[in-house]
Amino acid sequence: MYASYQWVVDTCYTKVSRGVLMDWPVPANDTKWCYGCGQEKSTSEFYKHRGRKDGLQARCKDCDKTYREKHQERLLQYLKKYRETHKEERQCYIEAHREKIRKQHRVVCLRYYYNNKDYYFELARKRRARERETLHRFSTEEAKETLMHGCFFCDSSENLSLAHDIPISQHGPTTRANTFCLCRSCNSKMNTKTLADLLTQKQLLESKVEYVTS
Helix, strand or coil, X not given: CXXXXXXXXXXXXXXEECCEEEEEECCCCCEEECCCCCCEEEHHHEEECCCCCCCEEEEEHHHHHHHHHHCHHHHHHHHHHHHHHCHHHHHHHHHHCHHHHHHHHXXXXXXXXXXXXXXXXXXXXXXXXXXXXXXXXXXHHHHHHHHCCCCCCCCCCCCEEEEECCCHHHCCCEEHHHEEEEEHHHHHHHCCCCHHHHHHCCCCCHHHHHHHHC
């Protein structure tokens, strides 16, 4: 039986956990009993869950993390099967709520960035160090000419940037032969992959790769 407010009777309720019957007092409005560890914790220690009456998960964040680590393989298999059987439904939902999903994703990314600024500052410092070590033979005029053609993947003309075929993290040089134009979104999706990797994954047409490398 899950420890939640819908089973509250008068001043106490009963929960069966690990074969032991226990009577617990009703938690305050800003606290909740954890189904995993059996402790009363603040509601801020629980993730949200729209499917439950109190709007919170039955397990606290620590117990939820432990549960996911213990059953990681089974949860991944369930998620993979769910995505395969509900592919059309998920696609329809994404199309209907594309702008909402984009805003939510941006909020999550910004929150993560501000909570991990030191980590990103260290990444930027390492990247600048690698750029100083790699070869730079790319004039401003050549860079402007490259950016004039728009994004190589989606043909967008906004938020353009120079992308590297062999990334800087793999000591790729900043030269005309190793750079091409991508928008920030496509550049982020490309990550540390090369054009050859994308071609192997059938994400690009061979003609486009030949155009860039020529």
